Amino acid sequence: MKRFKIVLVLLMVSLLLSCDTDQDDISISEAEAKELSLITQNGEWKISKFTINEIENTANYSDYVFVFEEGNNLTAFGSIDEVSGTWRVSNDSGDEFDPYDDVDFHIFFSSQGKLGELANNYDVIAATNSEIRLIMEQNGNGDTASLTFSKN
Numbered sequence: 001m002k003r004f005k006i007v008l009v010l011l012m013v014s015l016l017l018s019c020d021t022d023q024d025d026i027s028i029s030e031a032e033a034k035e036l037s038l039i040t041q042n043g044e045w046k047i048s049k050f051t052i053n054e055i056e057n058t059a060n061y062s063d064y065v066f067v068f069e070e071g072n073n074l075t076a077f078g079s080i081d082e083v084s085g086t087w088r089v090s091n092d093s094g095d096e097f098d099p100y101d102d103v104d105f106h107i108f109f110s111s112q113g114k115l116g117e118l119a120n121n122y123d124v125i126a127a128t129n130s131e132i133r134l135i136m137e138q139n140g141n142g143d144t145a146s147l148t149f150s151k152n
Contacts, residue, residue, distance in 0.1 A: 030091045033103045036127050040068040045132070049148035052117065060114050065152055071090045074107065076115055083110035085119070105134050122147060 013120040045068065047061040074085040078096035083120040103124045109115040122145070129151070136145040 048150035
């Protein structure tokens with residue numbers, strides 16, 4: 001019985017010591033999400049790469065310019081149409097399909113056309129003032145995608 005209590009105390013102490021309570025990674029991700037929001041709102045963007053399920057689809061979007069506005073409004077200006085949507089950068093804590101605590105880029109178009117194909121939650125891979133690289137490892141439908149926006 002005494003041995004059991006000692007083992008229990010050691011187990012509890014080791015659990016307490018292994019917990020990361022400073023949340024540095026979450027604070028950094030929140031700062032990155034805010035910075036990415038500012039970068040995204042600065043200028044016009046074009047899709048320089050889009051693959052879905054490893055099939056190249058970039059050419060389908062070559063005539064669109066994307067403007068990410070304050071207030072999470074997104075407008076895609078095409079040669080024959082203008083489509084409104086929404087966007088958001090967030091720090092998530094994971095879910096069923098995206099278990100990682102990371103920075104996500106959400107795009108939504110209500111259109112069922114080709115712009116609707118872009119509507120997803122993406123993980124941010126890299127971002128600079130001239131390029132934003134996103135990836136969707138697998139959504140609820142089993143689809144994967146890679147999306148890159150470049151400054152127009």
